Amino acid sequence: MEQAISAQSPGATPCSVLHEMRTLENSGAYFLPKLHALRELNPTLKVLDVGCGCGSVTASFAKTIGPQGRVVGVDVDPAKVQHAKNVAAREGLADQVEVLEADAYKLPFADAEFDVVHTHQVLAHTARPWDVLAEMLRVTKPGGIVVAREGDLDSEVVWPVTPGLEKFHKLIATAMNARGKGGGGSNAGRQLLPWALKIGVPRSKINFSFGTWWFDTAEHKEIWANAMADQVRSGQVREVAVKSGLVTEADLDEMAEAWEHWAAREDSSVAMMHGEIIIAK
């Protein structure tokens, strides 16, 4: 499975502050009541976190379901797998959390192994997101749930709107749509419902919603602007973008500076919707 490119810094560590601030509270609120209800019935829940990335949500799962529960995180990137293992160890959760390298299209588990199978900001970057959803359903127990949340980049709103930020948005959307290749992309959030229906899930088994996040405080805007500026300044992204012919090095410098100016303003903000789906098996 491809990793998220929208907020990824390809430097020495694969994980930015922006990645590591993700928790169940800020990224999984849409299914927390359902998770708590499942845990009431069964304190030994088994959770699978698909495309677990830097592992902050994986660790958050372990803390939320309690010491009798078990969480498995999988990611295709060995560097992220190692990082997620370190996060679990640092948080004293090594007994509860296991992290493996695996392909989301072919999960290395038997049918019906997990009570909750989760993914976040992953399907948008895959070419066949419906196949990942089907695979997630396969490893879910009857009575369990598949939960997924994906950004819809086309819904992003920024204030103020400046040429550098407009160029940045266009570049990221183009890169996402090239990577998704007819599957995921910059309008993934709204497609969680059609993707679930496409693989034969009855509408009555689906709960679909939209959530939002935004950054408007000085502290959060600095985190966001740094992550965005890093994307266009750092080696790999910069090289690929320039080679593609879509932008020049001067364009990329303008984008990075635009985010820095944006973060320094008192009246600036950024917000984006996410599609959210709960599928009952």
Added chain:
Amino acid sequence: MEQAISAQSPGATPCSVLHEMRTLENSGAYFLPKLHALRELNPTLKVLDVGCGCGSVTASFAKTIGPQGRVVGVDVDPAKVQHAKNVAAREGLADQVEVLEADAYKLPFADAEFDVVHTHQVLAHTARPWDVLAEMLRVTKPGGIVVAREGDLDSEVVWPVTPGLEKFHKLIATAMNARGKGGGGSNAGRQLLPWALKIGVPRSKINFSFGTWWFDTAEHKEIWANAMADQVRSGQVREVAVKSGLVTEADLDEMAEAWEHWAAREDSSVAMMHGEIIIAK
């Protein structure tokens, strides 16, 4: 004050089902905890609802603050004032609710008369939204709050995307931006923060957030599609749009049919962000 055009049916009644389904729960959740806290301290709250339109939120305020509280709704449109009065009477709230015809730029009240001054989906349709906010602050008591929520139409996401729906979105955004004339418009939601700062409110007195709504059930999609189709089929809107040269009658028919086809699909949805602001006086 201009009325909302984004969901307005200019037929025999100025109020659509879409308007009348708005309540504090679905349109004011961002400030409900603050409202409950104020009511704990003072059971005789005075609330002003600016641009109250069809009065469903006005009535919802009266029910929420309880029988000792008083709510005044104002609107510039006499037909809406009468409708809002009828709603209050029908709900048995006539003793608690007063509705007046008034201009939001010149509210007919003394300084510091109200504990809570509210507006919803109104500023986006005004040319000087910051002046409305300043006027709302003027009539707010020290210790009270001004609360406002505005859609950001540019964040709207629809599935599936069809040519008729794209044309519709463009027409509505153009109409909103023409009406806002440099003030409100299709990106109003994100501007609540800059507007409040522009009139001198310190950042520390402002709580800014983004919320979302979406329609994905058959029942809700029918309500939405009917309201949208009515806009482009009914006399006034149709005439203005065609005279403007932006669209033809055939375009408008295509838009109405596109919404009807959209509503009939199982996998369709529409979602949009709103900016939300709480200003402490």
